[in-house]
Amino acid sequence: MAQSTASKKAAKAKGKTGKNGKPEKAKNGKAGMSKTEPDKAEEAKPSKGRRPGPDKPAPDKSTAAKATKATKPEPTDAVEPDVYTADPVEVTREGAKDWSEPVGPLLRPGDGFDLATFDAGATPGWDGSEKDAERRMAALGEELSELQERLYAEGRSGGSRSVLLVLQGLDTSGKGGIARHVLGMVDPQGVALRSFGVPTLQEREHHFLWRIRNALPPTGRIGLFDRSHYEDVLVAVVDELAPPEELDARYGEINDFEAELAGSGTTIVKVALVISPQEQYDRLHERLERPDKHWKFSVGDLATRAKWPQYTQAYQRVFDRTSTEGAPWHVVPADNKWFSRLVVTELLTQALRDLNLGWPVADFDVDAARAALEETKDQGTTAS
Ligand code: AMP
Ligand code: MG
Numbered sequence: 001m002a003q004s005t006a007s008k009k010a011a012k013a014k015g016k017t018g019k020n021g022k023p024e025k026a027k028n029g030k031a032g033m034s035k036t037e038p039d040k041a042e043e044a045k046p047s048k049g050r051r052p053g054p055d056k057p058a059p060d061k062s063t064a065a066k067a068t069k070a071t072k073p074e075p076t077d078a079v080e081p082d083v084y085t086a087d088p089v090e091v092t093r094e095g096a097k098d099w100s101e102p103v104g105p106l107l108r109p110g111d112g113f114d115l116a117t118f119d120a121g122a123t124p125g126w127d128g129s130e131k132d133a134e135r136r137m138a139a140l141g142e143e144l145s146e147l148q149e150r151l152y153a154e155g156r157s158g159g160s161r162s163v164l165l166v167l168q169g170l171d172t173s174g175k176g177g178i179a180r181h182v183l184g185m186v187d188p189q190g191v192a193l194r195s196f197g198v199p200t201l202q203e204r205e206h207h208f209l210w211r212i213r214n215a216l217p218p219t220g221r222i223g224l225f226d227r228s229h230y231e232d233v234l235v236a237v238v239d240e241l242a243p244p245e246e247l248d249a250r251y252g253e254i255n256d257f258e259a260e261l262a263g264s265g266t267t268i269v270k271v272a273l274v275i276s277p278q279e280q281y282d283r284l285h286e287r288l289e290r291p292d293k294h295w296k297f298s299v300g301d302l303a304t305r306a307k308w309p310q311y312t313q314a315y316q317r318v319f320d321r322t323s324t325e326g327a328p329w330h331v332v333p334a335d336n337k338w339f340s341r342l343v344v345t346e347l348l349t350q351a352l353r354d355l356n357l358g359w360p361v362a363d364f365d366v367d368a369a370r371a372a373l374e375e376t377k378d379q380g381t382t383a384s
Pocket of ligand 2: 172296
């Protein structure tokens with residue numbers, strides 16, 4: 001990723017300080033804020049959101065605010081607080097392998113997508129090794145972690161944006177591993193994880209989206225749904241848990257719901273982890289062979305496995321009817337755990353990058369606070 005070296009040099013020359021007054025480049029050698037040089041504000045015309053392009057000087061706050069107004073997608077209720085413009089997060093990727101093609105678009109099910117012939121063992125867009133993937137994931141983890149902190153900071157400062165990762169997949173497809181290995185790379189305070197099982201009696205008294213609405217991530221958080229409202233058009237369709245007309249109406253209701261979420265500032269990243277029947281057999285077999293994995297096994301998993309063709313059909317319908325412009329599906333080959341974890345890390349990082357996150361501007365007078373702090377410098381160290 002290209003870096004705004006000009007703004008960094010300017011900041012360095014001025015002895016700029018970063019958040020909390022710490023010297024810039026405080027954390028993991030990453031760049032901090034690059035608040036604008038007032039004299040350069042004129043020439044700055046950011047093309048997207050509040051952040052300038054990588055090689056453009058940063059605009060001042062007022063210019064940035066105007067640019068935001070002009071480019072913000074409509075309609076939206078999302079609040080974007082005043083932020084410092086900031087460089088993209090800097091990560092070292094020397095020697096780290098890159099995708100041969102951007103993986104997001106590659107995994108979106110387009111016209112003619114056929115799940116029945118999908119290769120769950122493939123690694124589309126990646127011609128590196130597993131080791132290469134691990135290296136890239138570690139580098140992305142640093143970036144993801146800083147972006148998550150920026151999102152959290154924004155949420156604490158009046159913003160209303162959040163990110164929701166919706167994870168679907170049959171038993172043993174690796175949903176738990178994504179939570180541990182991908183979300184595990186960021187500060188747990190910034191993550192809201194929810195799992196959805198068979199609805200409780202109380203949940204069954206409500207519309208199927210009721211429990212989902214109650215579980216949405218608070219602002220500034222990355223939410224992870226381990227299973228989701230899609231169970232209501234997967235297991236519910238396969239096991240005919242509601243009348244056909246009601247099931248049929250749910251796809252449209254889900255699309256409306258997700259559009260509403262996107263409009264109020266929640267970026268939705270939808271991922272379906274797809275494994276082959278053979279791989280599921282191997283993983284279930286391992287769960288039975290290892291006493292430390294028995295707790296993960298449920299006899300019900302075999303009943304679900306016996307309905308493989310019905311689930312394939314139900315998933316196909318989900319992709320056909322709910323992969324929308326604002327919330328597209330990503331169908332991820334998941335026989336190789338290292339690959340599916342890398343893909344999800346990549347998708348999540350990209351979703352956060354697209355938010356053009358900065359650092360919140362202090363809502364107090366920093367100079368006055370600094371002076372007030374100085375007055376207390378000897379407090380407690382001298383007898384009064
Ligand atoms: P697990 O994620 O392995 O703990 O299993 C959770 C179980 O709950 C799976 O068998 C899901 O199919 C089931 N489940 C989740 N949501 C629903 C739903 N809305 N209706 C019926 N079953 C569900
Ligand atoms: Mg299970």
